[in-house]
Amino acid sequence: MELVVETGQISNVTEVATPRYQERIDAIRKTKLEHTDLKIKLRGYHDIDDHGYIPWPEPVAFTPKSNHPSGGCYGAKCIGENFRAWLEAHPVYIHPMSALAGCWVGSMRGVGGWRPEDRATHLAPLHKEYNIIFTGIGGMNHLGPDMKIGLDLGWGGLLHKIRAYRDLNRPPASSDMADLYDGEENLVIGVQTWIRRHVAQAREWAAVETDSFVRDNYLKIADMNEWLIDNPPRTLREACQFLAWFQSIDRMWAAGGALGQLDELLRPYYEADIANGTITDDNEVVWHIASLLFNDTHYSQIGGPSADGARDLSSRMSFLILEAVHRLRIPANLALRVHDKLDPALLRKAVEYLFADGTGVSYSCAKGLDQGYARNGIPLPLARMRAKVGCNWTALPGIEYCLQDVTRMCIVSPFEHAFHDVMSDANAPKTIDALWDRYVYHLGVAVDVIKQGFAWHMDHHAHNSPEIVLNLFCHGPIERGLDASGGGLDIYHLTLDGVGMPTVADSFAAIEQRVMKEKRLTWEELAQHIANDYAGTAGERVRLMMQSIPRFGTGNMRADWWAKRISETFSTLVRSTPTSNGFTVIPGLFSHGIVAMLGKNIGATPNGRHAGAPIAHSADPDPGFMPGGGSAPTAKSNAVALVQPGWGNSAPLQIDFDSLLAREYGGIEAIEGLIKAHNAMGGTLININVISKQQILEAHADPEKYPDLVVRVTGYSAFFKTLSPEYRQQIVDRILAEN
Secondary structure (H helix, E strand, C coil): CCCEEECCEEECCCCCCCCCHHHHHHHHHHHHHHHHHHHHHHHCCCCCCCCCCCCCCCCCCCCCCCCCCCCCCCCHHHHHHHHHHHHHHCCCCCCCCCCCCCCCCCCCCCCCCCCHHHCCHHHHHHHHHCCCCCECCCCCCCCCCCHHHHHHHHHHHHHHHHHHHHHHHCCCCCCHHHHHHHHHHHHHHHHHHHHHHHHHHHHHHHHHCCCHHHHHHHHHHHHHHHHHCCCCCCCHHHHHHHHHHHHHHHHHCCCCCEEEEHHHHHHHHHHHHHHHCCCCCHHHHHHHHHHHHHHCCCEEEECCECCCCCCECCCHHHHHHHHHHHHHCCCCCEEEEECCCCCHHHHHHHHHHHHHHCCCCEEEEHHHHHHHHHCCCCCHHHHCCCEECCCCCEECCCCEECCCCCEEEECHHHHHHHHHHHHHCCCCCCCHHHHHHHHHHHHHHHHHHHHHHHHHHHHHHHHHCCCCCHHHHCCCHHHHCCCHHHCCCCEEEEEEEEECHHHHHHHHHHHHHHHHHCCCCCHHHHHHHHHCCCCHHHHHHHHHHHHCCCCCCCCCCHHHHHHHHHHHHHHHHHHCCCCCCCCEEEEEECCCCCHHHHHCCCCCCCCCCCCCCCCCCCCCCCCCCCHHHCCCHHHHHHHHHHCCCCCCCCCCEEEEEEHHHHHHHCHHHHHHHHHHHHHHCCCCEEEEEEECHHHHHHHHHCHHHCCCCEEECCCCEEEHHHCCHHHHHHHHHHHHHHC
16 A cells, blocks of 8 residues: 655555645646647637636537527527537536536537627717727626625525526516526526536546546545535535536636635635534645636635725635635636735735736725725725626626626727817817817717617617526526616616727827927928828937827826826716716726727827837836836836726726846835835726746747746736737737836
């Protein structure tokens, strides 16, 4: 018999050495890296969240059934029936070193979307004119679930709830309400069938497995999931398994990614397991959580204020989740909620791991988010209950429909229209005030176009692509028989993110200084250089002259004044009036990685930007904004805090440190101070990378040299090698310019 070495203990219990918990975590990490290589080979680069799907080489035997002449499948009933059939055909997957079963291999093709006759084609010309690519119309899954509903009820309880409320509400046959109950019922039955297939497969594999640990693990997974077919989880491992099933079906349905306040969801199970002796080693807990993180990169949060603001929600579970992220070392979309009473040890540990790993959690700032959201008429205790469950966004769990992070409005295109108006009208005064007036006009038109799209979305979405997964984990949709997007929830605050504000601020400031004050060139000369994209030696001199003004972020300069004015004007236009059907819209400043896509459609701009080049990222000053090409972190933090829209939607701060310079800047203590200060100033979100400049350059030139390099891109984490060269360039430019 061989010795078992487990967390320092030695005993003679099995014939084969049981792998330590870290060895199990290393095994699933190795598989993740292998899957990443295969994904790139099969599908190329992917400039989005690092979804946890398993690259499946064989086609899934699934053919969707249509309910429309176009061949599509729309509405809850048809979608639910197809979802059930998809899960009945979906592959079974169990990693032998994972604590959990399940995976997802892709989304159902040909299911969902909008009927051709319901599409907002009438808005397409204005969308094109104002460079609006992400309109928000048809946006899916961007609300926060309350996973406690599922953890309390289990799949069997959810099925009973659907049937009970259908009996209570007695919907007419062939009504939208009846279709919703039919669709939700079929989905849950499909999930139960899928779990049952995993149970059978786990027992079958265990019967022929020669490795004693793997055999025992398969049997434990089978027993656990046999219980979970109908019953709610009892233990921490079962709770993680339930969440893994949710993550899989949520991703299958239009790539949902919101999870919740993960430490509070898991804490009661952990404490019960410790009390009754089910768990005696926290390393086992880390393994369970790492297995959940391997399943998918759903967005979750740790820490944060209690509803009354009197205490911090951090617990031992918060530290264990953070530890799992550190030990697994794959992309993980975890946020730490920063507030005045945050456990300093948790913040310290998060920053230590940032330095150790090069990336880590994002920092969701409670002061700006909570106080801003309360301005919408929401009680502050309720506002504090929002959790960061998206790339840049937060949501109230299970009661708020916010359509976050799916709508981007290019703030630069209205400026391009305004400049053209002033220059093409011989009678128009060539003044900065005239340019501003035309800019506000076009900015208002673009905002109104977005609001028209929101109104259209709210009138049509539930009938086409209901939130069939998240309805189960919200308060209202099942009880009322109404989709979350169609009246099933209590709170509706739609959100609109502006993109490119610093490009416009620097352009106004450059015209004001070089044309109006210094008279270095005329309006007509500037217009000609812009039309020629600063061609030739003379054009390049002008471009550098326009670019070299004190730019947004340098502090107390005109560009900062313009940035604040633009942010305030945009926010007022967005927030001051609802959509035509009465829905409030909340402003934010966030770009994701769309800056290159939007920039391709925009000509040269007065800030010295070339035609077709990317526009500014989120609310961050452009790389190299400081004199000499550097980027003082404090100056950047101050600039982003200055332009916060202030209504509870975010305008993130992106900081990318060279690892050596980060230590020279002050190391861990300095980063902690930066995080606390930005929260105190009303900031909303901080994303940080601490990476060697040499390493990032080498990885950009040859991604295979650092195959496991993880970076925080724009609020989400990804393996650097999975990003396209264009996306990678954004990160490289930030690090080079800021260091």
